[in-house]
Amino acid sequence: MKNERAEYVEILQKILTSNVPLSFFKDTIPDGQKSFFNMLFLTTFRQMTFIKNTVLPRFIQKKIPSKQKILNYIFYLSITELLFLNTPDYAVINSYVDIAKKFTDKFGANFVNAVLRNILRQKSDLLAAHRNTYFGAEFLKILKNDYSKDEIKQMEHFVSIEPALDITLKKSAKNPFSQGIILPTGSIRLEANTKVAELPAYNDGIWWVQDAAAALAVRSLNNLHGKSVLDLCAAPGGKTAQLLDEGAFVTAVDISQERLETLETNINRLHLAERLTVVCSDALNFNSSKKFDIILIDAPCSATGTFRRHPEIIHTKSLQDVIQQAELQKKILNRAISLLAPKGEILYVTCSLAKLEGEKQIDDFLKSHTDFEIKPISIFGTEKMRTKEGYLRILPQTFVIDGQTNLSGADGFFIAHLQRKI
Ligand SMILES: C[S@@+](CC[C@H](N)C(=O)[O-])C[C@H]1O[C@@H](n2cnc3c(N)ncnc32)[C@H](O)[C@@H]1O
Secondary structure (H helix, E strand, O other), X not given: OOOHHHHHHHHHHHHHHHOOOHHHHHOOOOHHHHHHHHHHHHHHHHHHXXXXXXXXXXXXXXXXXXXXXXXHHHHHHHHHHHHHOOOOHHHHHHHHHHHHHHHOOHHHHHHHHHHHHHHHHOHHHHHXXXXXXXXXXXXXXXXXXXXXXXXXXXXXXXXXXXXXXXXEEOOOOOOOOOOOEEOOOOOEEEOOOOOHHHOOOHHHOOEEXXXXXXXXXXXXXXXXXXOEEEEOOOOOOHHHHHHHHOOOEEEEEEOOHHHHHHHHHHHHHOOOHHHEEEEEOOOOOOOOOOOEEEEEEEOOOOOHHHOOOOOOHHHHOOHHHHHHHHHHHHHHHHHHHOOEEEEXXXXXXXXXXXXXXXXXXXXXXXXXXXXXXXXXXXXOOOHHHEOOOOOEEEOHHHOOOOOOHHHXXXXXXXXXXXXXXX
16 A cells, blocks of 8 residues: 655655745645645644654654654654644554665664654653654754844743735725624624635635735735835735735746746736736846836745745745845845835835744935935734834734634734935
């Protein structure tokens, strides 16, 4: 019998060693296995810090030799199944012992067998030792630069909460959902685990999935009707759709042809393609004789703010990623100003928690570009997220809906609205 978990072990190794996102592999998994695959991987990433720091050290005293390091990935998946999922214990042990035999030797298989059986015997003690810590060491290093222990603990709490499904509705559309709540910021929030394909009016193209924090960026802009907007890092197009829906003429640029194809499919489904031009280009090489009224830079970033939906990030991102992305963002900002009309506006956005990619990036930009100033953002419902400078700094815990804790939280984002003075 084919043991698909052997393939999962290899996928886990790839994600953790080469920074490839989980979403990349989801498409390669047969439909019948997708839902289990998803649950197994999301739970593994959420529980991996506990498994690494609390469970494994109790049963393994010596470091696993590097030529047998595949055993680490076998342990992360098998222990997740034993402690947190409903797979029968014997099935977990049998399949991962077989995998250890396949990837190592009979000693490796015996070792996995012994460790898993010991863990099983102490299951309730182990679970009682869980201290709700989820962030990996490198991820903590990024956060410690910018946040207090208390703030980090509050963020960490959101790893264990399944994120809600947020929807942006077209301006002219009537809300087709009988369930969910309308957030003060305008997004519609549905329960976590709502199945998108089963929602009403999907084929009518009147709504799209977009995190409530992501939706705030374009809502920071006023009077978009008839304006020319350059959307410099546009795919898959959530913000492009908002710009078009507000009546702007949008040039959507992205470096990835594949992601632009998704953008076009999305915009066509929403019947918003009329005022859209799509260009596949590196933002740093994009040129245009016409200058734009507004430039949206939804910059490539460490994506640390999306850890709730993409928990692999809490084990794969390092300070080095943040520094590298911040350098690219600075170049894109400098490129953008040569494409901006007099008195034009820049909306700079990242889904990063790191201030190097947010507050610090824009503070530095303003120091070296004195012809720009901040336009303070004041969207209804965002009072707790405004900084004294006029930026929006959104953390999962600052996006709280009173009395509805299970419906609270949002991705981490930074949004700055800048105006050229002359
Ligand atoms: C945060 S995502 C954009 C999300 C999008 N604005 C939305 O709302 O759906 C960043 C995008 O930047 C693109 N990108 C990365 N490096 C780029 C570059 N040098 N030039 C242009 N696009 C780039 C990526 O392909 C990715 O689609």
